[in-house]
Every structure is written in C-alpha cells, then in structure tokens.
Amino acid sequence: MINNTFQEVEAALILRIPFAQEPHADFLAWNGEPSGEYTVRSAYKLLQNLNPRAYTLQNIYKDFYRKLWRLDLPTKIKITIWKIT
Known part of the structure; x- marks a missing residue:
C-alpha cells in the first residue's frame, strides 16, 4: 500500500x-x-x-505596509492594496 x-x-x-x-x-x-x-x-x-527569502522580502515591505495602514483611506481600499502587493 x-x-x-x-x-x-x-x-x-x-x-x-x-x-x-x-x-x-x-x-x-x-x-x-x-x-x-x-x-x-x-x-x-x-x-x-x-523560506528565508520570503522573510527577507517581508522585512523590505514592512515600512510600506506600516505606512499603508496609517493612510486615511477606507479599510476596503487598504485591504485591496494589501492583497495585490
């Protein structure tokens, strides 16, 4: 088997x-x-x-995502941007 x-x-x-x-x-x-x-x-x-490379990429984008979540935009738009990046 x-x-x-x-x-x-x-x-x-x-x-x-x-x-x-x-x-x-x-x-x-x-x-x-x-x-x-x-x-x-x-x-x-x-x-x-x-997958250490994925972790490295995560660190590179950390500032981008931090700024994204602080933007004065509807949550729906933030989530859409997050999903496509």
Whole structure:
C-alpha cells in the first residue's frame, strides 16, 4: 500500500520508520516545540526557516505596509492594496 501511494524515495523513508517496541496509546506531537504542542509562533518560525527569502522580502515591505495602514483611506481600499502587493 505504501509503495502504491508514495513515490519510491518517500516510500523507502516511511518503511524505514521503526515500530514501537512496547504498545502505547497514539498521541499528536509537534516537533516545532520542545513540549510537543503546536503553537502558531512555532509554525511561523518553521516557515521562516524553510523560506528565508520570503522573510527577507517581508522585512523590505514592512515600512510600506506600516505606512499603508496609517493612510486615511477606507479599510476596503487598504485591504485591496494589501492583497495585490
């Protein structure tokens, strides 16, 4: 089933995952935090690490957006400008 569902490289990685030695209940864990709990902050940090160029562009536009939100314009227009940039 794994070989039919995934590409060869991914299937090989999945099949290398060891089984638990002792039975235990399943649980969700997030690797972005030492506690294993998901937070928006940890996901944001992960995305920054995955695409540092996007984060750099965000810093470049920071002043532009700050000025945009301070303009005396209807919110609808500000949001439209924000979406097209």
